[in-house]
Amino acid sequence: MVRDQGLNIKLFIVVIFLLLVGAIAIYSSSAILSAEVYGYSYYFFIKHLIYLFAGLIIMLFVISSKSEFYKSQGFVYGLLILSIALLMLTLNAPIINGTQRWIRFGGFSFQPSELAKLSVILYLAYYFSQKREIVLKGGSGLLIPGIFVGIIIILIVKQPDIGTASMIVIISGLILFAGGIRIKYILYLISFSLIFLISTILLYDYAIKRVVAMFDYDSDPLGKGFQIVQSLIALGSGGFSGVGLGDSTQKLYYLPYAHTDFIFSVIGEEIGFIATFLIVVSFLVFFVEGMKIARNSKNHQNMLIALGVTTWIIIQALINVSVVIGIFPPKGIPLPFVSYGGSSLVVMLFAVGILIKISMGKTR
């Protein structure tokens, strides 16, 4: 069964393609805002390039490193503790848009919840591959990971960031499922998550509003549903081949967060269905390749890491696109590799590095 897969070239190409599209689109969609707020049009673009290069260097470092440090006990627990510590720092972080998601280092801000996603994946993969029997039996063996992940989820909910917390719950569930846990426990997890989700939604007013907006975004186009309506207008007016690069009118403040959460709409308006289709297909290729890597990986830990990373990135991408095409309630989730993302991009490229490293099959 042991087989050297070599560098997964398809995966590598689609990631580079998405990064390129993203960089161009970020310049196009942020230039006006940059010029108005910071006085020159390259502000967001240059910041994005800094994150991008930092992320690429980390990715290449992971790929070329001799050891699989991300599988070691020290690294996994270290990252987990670091994530929890940084998340605790956010409790005292400045409030931005009513939430405390960012902590600042000099001129750069960092979102610990992004790092938390990766550390949860690595931790669960490590734990389940080490304590395989316990997991298969279920019961008390699930208690320790439950506590760690629970702390992280509670800290993230406190920010509040229901979206990211839900993502962690879903990814954890998928890893448990793939890890071979009994269906009974999956059902427990699902019902627990539902109760948890409903109670947090009821606790946080803004979450209710978002859920409501899901159902009637068109009846009140200037209210809660404004973003979605504007997003559809952007995509629709782009048509098949777009209005031309740089010529989006929707980015002129009709679309909020044009360079982050709604960058897909701007691309759709400027380059049309051709571009949006290619982007979605790229993610599909990434998904298929990621799942292949998981299937073909030689050991349990690799399989769970590959599955976790792939589903994390793909579900995030699908949610972002589904929001902007109006089939999912508005969530502040960036499009992986494409949106202006800062710390999220760095962490994701780190994860892609791990995925590629796994695919190269030098697992022993």
Place this chain on the structure above:
Amino acid sequence: MRSNQTNHKERLWIIFFPIFIWFIIVIARLFDVQVLNAEKYKKRQVKQNERVLEVSSERGNIYDRKGRILALTADSYSIYLQNKDIKTSLKILKKVVSKIYFSPDEYKKVKARILRKRSFVWLKRKANEFEKDRVINLGFKNVNVIKEKKRYYPNMRLACHLLGTVSVDNNGIEGIEKEYDKKLKGKNGEILIRRDARQKIYEVHKVKNWQRGDDLTLTIDSVIQYIAQKELKKAVEENRAKRGTVIVLSPFTGEVLAMASYPDFNPNNPRTLTRLRRKNLAIELNYEPGSTFKVVTASSVIDKKKLNLRKLIYCEEGRYNYKGEIFTDHTRFGYLTPKEVIAHSSNIGTMKIALFIKGSEFYQKEKYFGFGKKTGIQLPGEASGVLRAPSRWSGVTQVSMAIGYGIMVTPLQMLLAVNSIATGGYFVLPTIVKNKEGRIRGYRVVSKRTARIVKSFLKAVVKIGTGKIAAIDGFDVAGKTGTARKAINGRYSQKKYYSSFVGFVPADKPVLSIIVVIDEPSADKYYGGEVAAPVFRNIAEQSLRYLKVYPDFLKERKFIFAEKTVKKGEKNAVS
């Protein structure tokens, strides 16, 4: 181990499959939005960020017959506020109000718009340069100015009813401004603007250039118009009347030299434009003319050659029962010649004269004289009067009409009828706009002989009859007084009258035809000869002097003419 491996692969498939379906749904939806329904969204985008704005053109000027300006267009400044937050906007408004005048209404409106969170609020439309500077000097960033064209009427109330006025958007809404709106307005331009979500304009295309409107020259003479307005106002006020109107006509051309109504308004200030004031009575008032109509009666009968001018007519000592209805005179008359009947304005005598012709013949003449239909003057809102056909007459209609009851006329119709006597029998159609060819339209309505005879009657009115006050030194005046009871709720009032005088001067070589109608004089006088005749005289006297028309006996003394060179244009203007 082996079974576990397959178990994992199955579970990976279970994860893979729904996510794959999700991809398919996303692609389908993208195709739906971007390809199938693209047009729908494109339209919505155009709707939300494109606007076509009209750029108003510059209205043409209006001149009087001598080229004096009556209405012009100049730059004005519309001041607006970008209402970003209510608190600062209200502060700004407070400051602005301390610098320029706001009426309480205006202030309320502006404030309401600010409170309603409108992003764009007009503070003041069409302010003058002085006001603009005062506001801009306050230095608020949110306050800006758009240059707009504003209509100015430099002579204020002069000819206000005639000229009318324009709306804020420079559309004519009254008078000549309305009637000639298309010509004066020119063509509006169009610009296409595109705005971002914050309503900031980021793109402007000129779609159509604007074209200045044409100028217009009226037949009005500003000086005569001024005289008419001044005298009319004086008369209405002195007689504590409700309202009044005056028309001055150039007899042979039909050109209106002056047309005035009172109360009036200031067209520069639309707020003075109430419903009562805006009415141009000269053409919009339908009234029963009373005795002035006797001119038409006499002309009709004489033209049919049915009246023996030497025959005496018995005036029944002031009281006459005709077909069960009692008719009276203001004085008891016995036997009068037809000329005396008109001169002294005997109702009973005129009724008897009217009966020399058939009803249908009378009706025919009335129609020829232009009653019952619009004169076609180039002004909006003209009334047509009411002239009933003989089939709808009762037994006394013919004799009632003879003395000016049972028929409704407008002051302009009445003047034109009498003007036909001034012109020697020609009915001349009126005009208020100068036409280049100087074309005069009209037709013969009575014979030369008829006109001559009736003219002698009308001279007698002023010499020996009811219109003595209209007499002017050095000129023969021909005219007719009228004192018509107003019909109120179907009955004739004993207290409310239309007092009027219509006539022309000099009688044998007419230069001016004038009608004066005063509604409800309520000081002690009410006879047309007492209320309206002096207005006629004052206007005629001053206008003749202005037109350099001198009495015949003065013309022979050559030094007056040697002193003044008469401009050709001025002489042509009225003859």
